[in-house]
Amino acid sequence: MRSRTPDRLCAEAVELAREAAAEAARPGTVGEHLGAVADGDRVVTHFFECAEPGYQGWRWAVTVARASRAKTVTLDETVLLPGPDALLAPEWVPWSERLRPGDLGPGDLLPTEAEDLRLEPGISGEDAPPPDSVLAEEELEQRPVPRIAEISGFAEEVGMGRARVLSRYGLHVAADRWEEEYGPKTPMAQAAPASCVTCGFLVPLSGSLRQAFGVCANEFSPADGHVVSLSYGCGGHSEAAVMPKPPRPAPPVIDETRVDELGLHDTEPDQETETEHGETGD
Numbered sequence: 001m002r003s004r005t006p007d008r009l010c011a012e013a014v015e016l017a018r019e020a021a022a023e024a025a026r027p028g029t030v031g032e033h034l035g036a037v038a039d040g041d042r043v044v045t046h047f048f049e050c051a052e053p054g055y056q057g058w059r060w061a062v063t064v065a066r067a068s069r070a071k072t073v074t075l076d077e078t079v080l081l082p083g084p085d086a087l088l089a090p091e092w093v094p095w096s097e098r099l100r101p102g103d104l105g106p107g108d109l110l111p112t113e114a115e116d117l118r119l120e121p122g123i124s125g126e127d128a129p130p131p132d133s134v135l136a137e138e139e140l141e142q143r144p145v146p147r148i149a150e151i152s153g154f155a156e157e158v159g160m161g162r163a164r165v166l167s168r169y170g171l172h173v174a175a176d177r178w179e180e181e182y183g184p185k186t187p188m189a190q191a192a193p194a195s196c197v198t199c200g201f202l203v204p205l206s207g208s209l210r211q212a213f214g215v216c217a218n219e220f221s222p223a224d225g226h227v228v229s230l231s232y233g234c235g236g237h238s239e240a241a242v243m244p245k246p247p248r249p250a251p252p253v254i255d256e257t258r259v260d261e262l263g264l265h266d267t268e269p270d271q272e273t274e275t276e277h278g279e280t281g282d
């Protein structure tokens with residue numbers, strides 16, 4: 001059974017422990033003796049302050065021991081251990097949990113887990129025989145159904161013809177995310193004159209998401225090119241403020257009852273007459 005009281009000879013071997021710590025540490029970085037604890041019968045660990053600037057709160061731990069009925073204390077091991085107030089690196093987090101939206105750059109590959117909850121198997125038609133195989137020909141002869149009636153053909157039509165497709169969970173988390181950014185609770189939507197559902201710039205989606213979302217195609221809207229909730233809205237709504245047509249100018253009035261005299265030279269018509277005939281118009 002372990003003794004709680006440190007062995008006297010081992011507890012007195014402070015200098016032996018200090019020398020061991022000094023040998024392992026950089027010169028001058030072993031500080032005060034902080035105490036000793038019993039690790040077992042005739043096994044004691046001495047702690048020394050570590051003066052390394054990068055290891056605040058760490059301690060040199062030197063374990064010494066002696067054999068039963070022996071008077072000589074020997075060195076067991078020397079390690080640097082963190083104390084209760086030690087400066088420690090943050091806990092390591094796997095990259096898959098550290099990844100944030102926007103971290104993926106050009107050329108990066110992001111592996112998707114085989115068991116990704118956001119995905120579920122699609123209908124890729126891999127189970128069907130290749131189109132030019134004997135089996136396929138035999139099947140076609142026996143069952144000449146159009147391709148659209150086959151499961152894989154139908155799956156392609158409805159967008160399921162891929163190895164994996166979005167699962168119900170995947171749809172939900174995407175919808176939550178989009179609604180948070182472009183949903184009815186955003187300040188922009190709250191101040192909008194009308195919602196996207198009545199806007200001419202809304203491009204509808206296909207599939208079940210079309211019931212709640214569309215894509216904004218107004219280049220002046222902050223949501224241009226983004227998936228928006230049908231309850232979202234912005235000041236760029238197509239019907240919110242239709243610009244009035246500019247007024248049409250009145251057609252020109254032509255007075256055909258009068259004749260306008262036009263001078264052929266720079267002088268006034270009356271002066272021209274005076275010069276030619278040497279008379280005034282009086």
Ligand code: SF4
Nearest residue numbers: 196199216218221234
């Ligand atoms: S312009 Fe505004 S209201 Fe119209 S679809 Fe885009 S975000 Fe919705």
